[in-house]
Amino acid sequence: MNEQDLIYTLALQHVPNIGDIIAKRLINHCGSAEAVLKENPLNLLKIDGIGNVTIKHLQEPVHLIEAEKELLFIKDNNIKPLYFEADNYPNKLKHCIDGPILLFQSGNVNLDNRPLISIVGTRKITTNGIAFCENLVETLAVYNPVIISGFAYGTDITAHKAAIKNNLQTIGCLAHGLNTIYPKVHKKHIADVENNGGFLTDFWSSAKFDRNNFLKRNRVIAGLSEATIIIESAEKGGSLVTADIANSYNRDVFAVPGRTTDSQSVGCNNLIKQQKAHLLSTPLDVPYILNWQLEEKEKPSIQKQLFVELEADEETIFNYLQENNKEQLDNIAINCNLPVFKVSSLLLNMELKGVVRPLPGKLFEIV
Template sequence: MSENDLLYTLALQHVPNIGDITAKRLINHCGSAEAVLKEKKQNLLKIDGIGSVILGDLFKPHHLKEAEKELEFIKENNIQVLYFEDSNYPEKLKHCIDGPMVLFQTGNIHLKQQRIISIVGARKITTSGIAFCEDLVEKLAIYNPVIVSGFAYGTDITAHKAAIKNNLQTVGCLAHGLNTIYPAVHKKYMVDVEKNGGFFTDFWSTDTFDRNNFLKRNRVIAGLSEATIVIESAEKGGSLVTADIANSYNRDVFAVPGRTTDLQSSGCNNLIKYQKAHMLTTALDVPYILNWKLEEEKKPVIQKQLFVELDATEKTIYNYLKENDTQQLDTIAINCNLPIFKIASVLLNMELKGVVRPLPGKLFEVI
């Protein structure tokens, strides 16, 4: 977008009572932020959902003055600005009704045609939570996902560091402007994050630091990704807010279960109990649910055992799959005249014997 377009977009963003949903509605009606700010009030009031309270502060001149200051900050610090109608704006975030009108970016973030997952959880993450998160990212590295998190204490920074260790792109979503970093102790990770990805925020350099910013920031974490993974959470916490937002966007949510006596697992256990999240016990659950497939040359080679003994039922299934290639579990059951409850256990035994392998989408094939 041009510098003039950005100036007026910033001015519109600065107006109180006009959030991202209303701002995008006004822009879609008028054609641009500049057109909105130059339109007559009585014409704007004709737009469905736009009232006098919302427009009460719209035409005050200080919004442009503040926008000019922020524009200077953006230019002086080489900050990239992603506008919601531009092609470089994150595709998945475009589908979120309350996605930011503009995103401010530093680093080298590339999200097109990428698998993107968010990893969130407790700030006071346990030792076992750290181990699970690190192992998860390491085992998913073969799928080359982008790892998104909030750059906060605990789970967030664990996920970012694990991504960097495994040469994966990682994105930190901040709850403040790009003039600072919180927590300050994480400044030492900024260079590595920007080399392997970067930072997003929709806050200005002049925005006050407020705890509510973190809740607003969570919609970006959830909206960027096809799935949100909660590693650990107490009964209440920001990670559960992120999970709820992800659910509202119709995105997948995963939660790592824990013992009923573990306070840091109560939130995750509740997500699973109330069917708000898939239970995550192994890294392989993620590609299975999300239907990720490896490129042919990256598929792990599984050596078929020689002289494996199969019983009559297993031979029937084996011969059927050998003749018909990859088939779904339900189709196998129908064509082999077997009940679903029985065929699932038979296929598991055959998998353990090394003669068939499961694929995403309840598919099976002969090895």
């Protein structure tokens, strides 16, 4: 969009009582943000759902003044604005009724032809949660997904760091403007994130820091993704809000189950119990349920290679499958005396080596 269109869109975004849903309705009716701000307010009252409270402040000069200030910040800091009707606006977010009319982007984000998943959870993540999250990202790396999270403590930063470690793109969705970072301790990760993706926000640089911004930010996390994964959550928490929003967008939600006595698993267990999330027991559940396909260059050879080198644990699984033909992942883990998360990773490696292949129902067999 050109500079004039951007200024008027910023000005419309600045008007009190006009959120993204109403702003889109006004733009669709008038043709552009500029046309909205120049339209006779009496004509706007004819639009369904538009009342006097909505348009009360519409034509106040302060909105264009503040918009010009924000435009200077955008230009001075090499920020890329994304308009909701433009081609560069995230495609999945276009289908969300309350998606931002404007997003602000920093870094090197490329969402083209890549699976997008959000990974969220408690800020007080346990060591088990960290291990599962890291293994999840490592296992899914072969599918080249973009990992989206909120750049907060705990689960969020664990997911971002795991993505960077596995050379995956990652996006931090912020609850404030791009002129600051919260928490400050995460400033050391900014360069790595921007080199491997970037940051997105719909908040201005002048936005006040408010805890409610985090709840508003969660709709962007959920809307960007085809699926949201909850690693751990207490009975109440922001990640459960993200799960509810993802469900309202008809997106898939996954939750990692835990023991009923673990406080940080209550939220996940409730999501599964209420049928608001798929039970995620192994990373391979994600590509299986989402029907991800490996690119041709990543697919294992159909013909089994001779003299394939197997690790000790892989050989244990291979020998077990030789004796038992087809077997479910959980049974393989139990009978080979290995953790489920490790078996899922080993099976994926063996699949890439052309030794085993997955079947419906989490079954595996030797090729």
